[in-house]
Amino acid sequence: MDNMTLKENDGVKEGVDQETVDAVREVGGKYKYGWSTDIEMEYAPKGLTPDIVRLISEKNEEPEWMTEWRLAAYDRWLTKKEPDWAMVDYPEIDFQDQYYYARPKSMAEKPKSLDDVDPKLLDTYKKLGIPLKEQMILAGVEGAEDAPAEGRKVAVDAVFDSVSVGTTFQEELKKAGVIFCSISEAIREHPELVRKYLGSVVPVSDNFYATLNSAVFSDGSFVYVPPGVRCPMELSTYFRINAENTGQFERTLIIADKGSYVSYLEGCTAPQRDESQLHAAVVEIIIEEDAEVKYSTVQNWYPGDENGKGGIYNFVTKRADCRGDRAKVMWTQVETGSAVTWKYPSCILRGDDSQGEFYSIAIANNMQQADTGTKMVHLGKRTKSRIVSKGISAGKAQNTYRGLVSMHPKAKESRNYTQCDSLLIGSECGAHTVPYIEVKNNSSRVEHEATTSKVDDDQMFYCRSRGMDEEEAVALVVNGFCKDVLQALPMEFAMEAQALVAISLEGSVG
Amino acid sequence: MLSIKNLHVKLEEEDKQILKGVDLEVEAGKVHAIMGPNGSGKSTLSYVLSGKDGYEVTDGSATLEGNDLLDLEPEERAAAGLFLAFQYPVEIPGVGNMTFLRTAVNAQRKARGEEEMSAADFLKEIRAKAKDLKIDADMLKRPVNMGFSGGEKKRNEILQMAMLEPKMCILDETDSGLDVDAMKLVAEGVNALRTEGRGFLVITHYQRLLDHIKPDVVHIMSDGRIIKTGGPELALEVENNGYADILAEVA
Numbered sequence: 051m052d053n054m055t056l057k058e059n060d061g062v063k064e065g066v067d068q069e070t071v072d073a074v075r076e077v078g079g080k081y082k083y084g085w086s087t088d089i090e091m092e093y094a095p096k097g098l099t100p101d102i103v104r105l106i107s108e109k110n111e112e113p114e115w116m117t118e119w120r121l122a123a124y125d126r127w128l129t130k131k132e133p134d135w136a137m138v139d140y141p142e143i144d145f146q147d148q149y150y151y152a153r154p155k156s157m158a159e160k161p162k163s164l165d166d167v168d169p170k171l172l173d174t175y176k177k178l179g180i181p182l183k184e185q186m187i188l189a190g191v192e193g194a195e196d197a198p199a200e201g202r203k204v205a206v207d208a209v210f211d212s213v214s215v216g217t218t219f220q221e222e223l224k225k226a227g228v229i230f231c232s233i234s235e236a237i238r239e240h241p242e243l244v245r246k247y248l249g250s251v252v253p254v255s256d257n258f259y260a261t262l263n264s265a266v267f268s269d270g271s272f273v274y275v276p277p278g279v280r281c282p283m284e285l286s287t288y289f290r291i292n293a294e295n296t297g298q299f300e301r302t303l304i305i306a307d308k309g310s311y312v313s314y315l316e317g318c319t320a321p322q323r324d325e326s327q328l329h330a331a332v333v334e335i336i337i338e339e340d341a342e343v344k345y346s347t348v349q350n351w352y353p354g355d356e357n358g359k360g361g362i363y364n365f366v367t368k369r370a371d372c373r374g375d376r377a378k379v380m381w382t383q384v385e386t387g388s389a390v391t392w393k394y395p396s397c398i399l400r401g402d403d404s405q406g407e408f409y410s411i412a413i414a415n416n417m418q419q420a421d422t423g424t425k426m427v428h429l430g431k432r433t434k435s436r437i438v439s440k441g442i443s444a445g446k447a448q449n450t451y452r453g454l455v456s457m458h459p460k461a462k463e464s465r466n467y468t469q470c471d472s473l474l475i476g477s478e479c480g481a482h483t484v485p486y487i488e489v490k491n492n493s494s495r496v497e498h499e500a501t502t503s504k505v506d507d508d509q510m511f512y513c514r515s516r517g518m519d520e521e522e523a524v525a526l527v528v529n530g531f532c533k534d535v536l537q538a539l540p541m542e543f544a545m546e547a548q549a550l551v552a553i554s555l556e557g558s559v560g
Numbered sequence: 561m562l563s564i565k566n567l568h569v570k571l572e573e574e575d576k577q578i579l580k581g582v583d584l585e586v587e588a589g590k591v592h593a594i595m596g597p598n599g600s601g602k603s604t605l606s607y608v609l610s611g612k613d614g615y616e617v618t619d620g621s622a623t624l625e626g627n628d629l630l631d632l633e634p635e636e637r638a639a640a641g642l643f644l645a646f647q648y649p650v651e652i653p654g655v656g657n658m659t660f661l662r663t664a665v666n667a668q669r670k671a672r673g674e675e676e677m678s679a680a681d682f683l684k685e686i687r688a689k690a691k692d693l694k695i696d697a698d699m700l701k702r703p704v705n706m707g708f709s710g711g712e713k714k715r716n717e718i719l720q721m722a723m724l725e726p727k728m729c730i731l732d733e734t735d736s737g738l739d740v741d742a743m744k745l746v747a748e749g750v751n752a753l754r755t756e757g758r759g760f761l762v763i764t765h766y767q768r769l770l771d772h773i774k775p776d777v778v779h780i781m782s783d784g785r786i787i788k789t790g791g792p793e794l795a796l797e798v799e800n801n802g803y804a805d806i807l808a809e810v811a
Contacts, residue, residue, distance in 0.1 A: 507613065512650035515610050516660075516720065517638035517668035526663055530654030530703065 094151035100124060103265050106151050110234040110268065113241060123254045123264035130258045136421040137450040137482060138390045140326070140363060148328055150266045150299070219283065226282050228312075229274040233301050236272035243274055247305055251334035251371040251398070259330040259365040259392075263299045267332070270300035275310040275341075284540060286315040302333040306341035308374060313344040315543055326354070326389060330365045339374025339401065344382070346539055348547055351387035356445070356557065358417030361389025368395035372404035372430075380407040381424065382538045384547040386554035389418060394452065396425035399433035399461070406435040409538040411547070413528075413554045414447030414479070423453035423484075428461035428494070437468040440532045442551075443479035444558035450482040457494040464494040472502040473531050475524065475558050525552035561759040562586040562609075562728050567620035569601075569608050578604045580784035581620065584761075586728065591760040593770055595795060596781035597803050602763045603647065605781075606732045610644040611637050624728055638664075639671035641727030645717040645734050652704040657716065658686060660704045661723055668724060689722045693749050711742030718749035729753070730761045735769035747772030767799035780806055 094105050103124050107117040132143075223230050229240060237244050254264045271287045287302070306312055329351065337343050345368075354361025364387075370379040381395040391414075397406025408424040426435035435455065443449040455466045472481035483500050505527050513523035529536065529551050536544050562584070569579040578601045586592045594602050608615050609622055611634035622629045627640050652660065666676040677685075690700055693715045705713050714734055721729055731750070735743050750773050754760070762773055770778070770792065778794040779786045782803070787810045788794065798806070 506650075508650045509652055511612050511634060512646065512652070513660075513664075514634035515612075515638055515644055515646075516664035516724065517635050517671065518663060519633070519635050519667070522663065522667055526655055526660065527652060530652055533654035 094149065096149055097146040098124075098148070098150055098266065102150050106266055106268055109151065110237065112234070112237055115241075115245065116237055119249070119254070120265050123261055126255050127258070127261040127265055130255075130261055132258050133392075136392050136452070137448060137484075138392060138419040138421050140390050140419070143328060143363065145262075151268055222282070227276040227279050228281050229272065230285050231272055233267070233270040233272045233303060236303070240272070240274070243305065244272070244303065247303060247334065247336050249334075251336060251369045252332050252367050257367060260332050260367040263301060263330050263332045263367070267299045267301035270302045270331070272302070273304040273312060273314065275306050275312045277308040277310060279310045281310070281312040284313045284315055286317070288317050298327075298329045298331070300331045302331070304333075304335045304343060304345070306335070306337045306343045308338045309340040310338075311342045313540060314346070315540060316345070316347045317350070326361055326363055328363050328365075329388075331367070333366070333368040333395075335370035335379060337370060337372045337374065337377040337379055337404075340376050341374065342378040343370065344380045345370070345395075346543055347383040347385075348543055348550065349383065349385045349387050349391075350550060350554075353387050353416065353418050353554070354389040356416045358389065361418075362387065364388035364391045364393060366393040368393065369398065370396070370406070371398045372401050372406065375401040375403055375430070377401045377404045379405070380409070380538070382409040382535065383411070384535070384539070384550065385410070385412040385420060385422060386550050388420075391418075391420040391422050393422045394424055396427065397435060398427050398429065399435065399464075400429045402430040403432045404430055405433065408435075408437045408439070409535040410439045411442070411532045411535045411551070412440070412449055412451075413442045413551065414444070414449040415554055415558050416445040416447060418445075418447045420448070421450040421452055423451045425454040426456070426466055427454070428457045428464040428466070431460065431462045431464070433461055433464045435466045437466070437470070438534050439468075439470045440535055441470075441472045441481055442475065442528055442531070442555070443472070443481050444475035444555055446478045448480045448482070450484060452484045452486075454486040455488070455496055457489040457491055457496065459490045462491055462493045466494075466496045468496075468498045470498070470500040471531070472500075473528065474502065474504045475555070521552070521556060524555055524558060528555060561588045562622070562624055562761065564609075564622045565620050567605075567608070567622060568618045569604060569615050570618055572614050572616045577618075578615070578784055579608070582781075582784070582786055584779065584786060586759040586761055588727075588759050589754075589756040590776045591754065591762060591773060592777045592779065593762045593764060593775040593795060594779045594781050594786075595764060595798055600781045601784045602781055603732055606644055606730045606761075606763060609637075609730060610634060610642060635667065635671065638724070638726075639668045643721050643724055643726035643729045645714075645721060645729065645731045647732040647734070647736060649705045649708075649713040649717055651706050653706060655704050656701055657704050658700045661686065661720060664720070665723055686719075686723060690719055692752065693719050693722075694745060695719055710737035711739070711745070714738060714742065714746050715749065718746055722749065722753060727757065728759045728761070730763070732763050733765065734762070735764055735766065743769060744772060767795045770795045782807055
C-alpha cells in the first residue's frame with residue numbers, strides 16, 4: 051500500500067473496511083488474533099535486576115522520583131512470595147527468564163510522518179480492527195485528526211508489547227479538559243497528578259504481581275477527568291503482546307474528579323505461541339465525590355492450544371477506590387482468553403452512599419484455568435454493591451468464582467447483592483464458587499444466590515431441530531445465559547463479546 | 561414426500577424395541593394423522609424422524625423427497641425441510657424469541673446456500689405472521705418459551721413453522737394442554753400453512769384436533785406398527801368406541 055495516499059484515497063479506505071469485514075468472517079477459524087507481527091524489536095537483556103529497572107525508567111525518560119519509586123518496589127518484590135491460594139495450577143515461572151522490556155525499533159524515535167512508521171505496525175492495527183482514522187492518528191499522520199471519522203468516536207491508546215504507540219483524539223479531549231495519554235507521557239507531563247495518585251489504590255506492596263508491576267511497568271494508559279466534566283467520548287485501550295518471551299506489565303491510572311464521568315474500554319490480544327507468556331497488569335481508579343467510572347474489559351489473550359500448550363498467564367490487580375460520597379464504579383469484564391487467569395477487580399466503597407458494581411463473564415475452555423471474581427469492601431455508610439458473575443466451563447477447564455463482600459463496622463445500612471451462576475458444557479470440566487462474606491455491623495444486608503447448571507440436551511436438540519448446528523446452538527444458549535452481563539457492556543463491545551463467546555467455545559461440543 | 565419403510569427402532573440404552581416395522585407415505589399437499597393409545601410409539605416416530613439422540617434404527621429407512629433422513633444431523637434434516645412442532649417446547653433463558661428464530665432462519669438459509677434474510681425483511685415477516693397467530697410484540701421479545709402459557713408455547717411452535725417454511729411438518733400432540741379457543745387458533749395457523757407442496761403428519765390422541773385440522777388420511781398405531789389406515793371416519797370411530805375394537809379387529 052502506498053502510505054502517502056492513505057489519508058486522501060477513499061478506495062484504500064474501502065479496502066480496509068473490506069479487510070475488517072473479512073477478518074470478522076474469518077472468526078470461524080481458531081484463535082483469531084493468533085498472528086504475530088515481524089517487526090524489529092529492541093529488547094532489554096533477559097531477567098530482572100536493579101539495572102533493568104533503571105533502564106526501563108531511563109527509556110521512558112522518567113524523573114528521578116519515579117526511578118526511586120520503581121527501585122523501592124523492586125526491593126519489596128524480592129521479599130515477596132508468589133500467591134498459591136488460587137485454584138490454578140501451572141509450572142513454576144522463572145522470572146529471570148523473561149524479557150521485561152521490548153519495543154518496536156521504529157518507535158525508538160517518535161514518527162514524524164507515516165513514512166517513518168513501520169508498515170507492519172500499521173498492518174497490526176488493521177488486524178486488530180482499529181478504525182482507519184485511529185490507525186492514522188496512532189501512526190502519527192499529520193492532519194489525521196481532521197479526517198472524517200467512521201462511526202462513533204472512540205479515543206484509542208494502543209500499547210504494543212511494552213510501549214504505548216500512540217493515542218488518538220488527544221486534541222479534542224484536551225478541549226474538554228480530559229487528559230488521555232500513555233502513562234509514560236503522564237509521568238513526564240503531569241507529574242503532580244501521577245505522584246499524588248500512583249500506588250494510592252494498589253499500594254506498591256499489595257501483592258507479588260502488583261509489586262513486580264510497580265518495578266517494571268513500561269507503559270499503559272492515563273486518564274484524568276476534571277471536576278464536573280462528562281468525557282465527550284468513550285476511551286479505549288488496546289493491549290497487545292507481540293514479542294516472544296516478553297512479559298507485558300501495563301499500568302493504568304484513571305482519576306475521575308468530583309462530579310465527572312468517563313467510560314473506559316480495554317481490549318487485549320496476543321499471538322499464538324507455544325511458550326507461555328506473562329502478563330501482570332495493575333489498574334487503579336480513583337473516583338471522587340459524585341463521579342462515575344465505567345470500566346469494561348474484553349480479555350482475549352491467547353488461551354493456549356487444546357492440550358494446554360502456550361497461552362498467557364494473566365495475573366492482574368484491578369481496584370477502584372470510591373473516595374468521595376456518592377461515587378460510583380462499574381466493572382464489566384468478558385474474560386475468554388488466557389491459559390491462567392488470576393483477577394479480582396475490586397471496589398473500595400469509602401465514601402458514604404458510594405456504589406460498586408461488578409458484571410463478569412468468564413469462559414474457560416479446553417485446558418484453561420480461571421480464578422476470578424471481585425472484592426466489595428464497604429467502608430462508608432449506606433454503600434451498595436452488586437455482583438453478577440457468569441462462569442462457563444467447557445472441555446477440561448476449571449473455572450472458579452472467588453469473591454469477598456466485607457461490611458466494616460462503620461458501613462451502616464449497607465447492602466450487597468451477589469448472583470453467581472455457573473454453566474457446565476460436557477462432563478470433564480469444573481465450576482467452583484468460593485464466596486467470602488464478612489459482616490461487622492448489624493444494619494447491613496448481604497444476599498448471595500448461586501446456581502450451577504448444564505447445557506441441557508433438550509435445549510441443544512430444540513435448537514438443532516430448527517436448523518442450527520451444535521456450535522451455533524451452544525453459542526446461542528451461552529449468550530442467553532450471559533445476557534445480564536452482556537447488557538452492561540457498551541454497544542460495540544457487546545457485539546464483539548457475543549461473537550467472542552461463540553469463538554471461545556468452539557470445539558466444546560461434539 | 562415423506563417415505564417411511566419398515567422402520568425398526570430400539571432405545572439406545574436398553575434392549576427395548578419401540579418401532580417394529582412402520583410403513584408410511586405422506587404425499588405433498590396431504591395431511592396424515594396418526595392416532596393411537598399411549599406407548600404405541602407415536603412420539604418416538606417423530607423424534608427418530610427429526611434426529612433426537614437416544615434411539616437406534618435397527619432396520620428400515622426414512623426419506624424426505626428422496627433424501628435419506630436417517631443419515632443426516634438434526635440441523636441438516638431441518639435444512640432439508642423437516643419441521644417438528646414439539647409436544648413440550650423447550651425453554652431457553654436469556655435468548656430472545658426473535659433472536660432464536662432469526663438465527664434458525666439464517667442457519668437454514670446458509671445451509672441451503674441461500675442469502676441470509678436481512679434484519680428489516682425478517683422483522684416485517686415475523687410481525688405479519690405473529691399477528692395472524694395473535695402473538696404480541698412482547699412475546700416476540702421474551703426469552704424463548706420462558707413463562708409462556710401452554711397455549712402460547714404451541715402458538716409459538718406454529719409461528720416457527722410459518723417462518724421456517726418447511727416442506728414436511730410433524731405436529732407432536734400439539735393439542736395437548738390446550739383449551740378449545742387455543743386449539744382453534746393453533747389449527748387456524750396450521751390450516752393457513754396447508755399448501756400443495758407441503759405435507760403434514762399430525763400426531764394426536766384425540767379426534768377433536770382433527771375437527772379443526774381435517775386430515776386426508778388417518779392411521780392407527782399400536783405397539784410400534786401402523787395397524788389400520790383409513791379416511792377421516794376412522795378418527796370418529798376411535799372417538800366413539802376407543803381403540804379396543806380396532807385392536808381386537810386386527811389381533
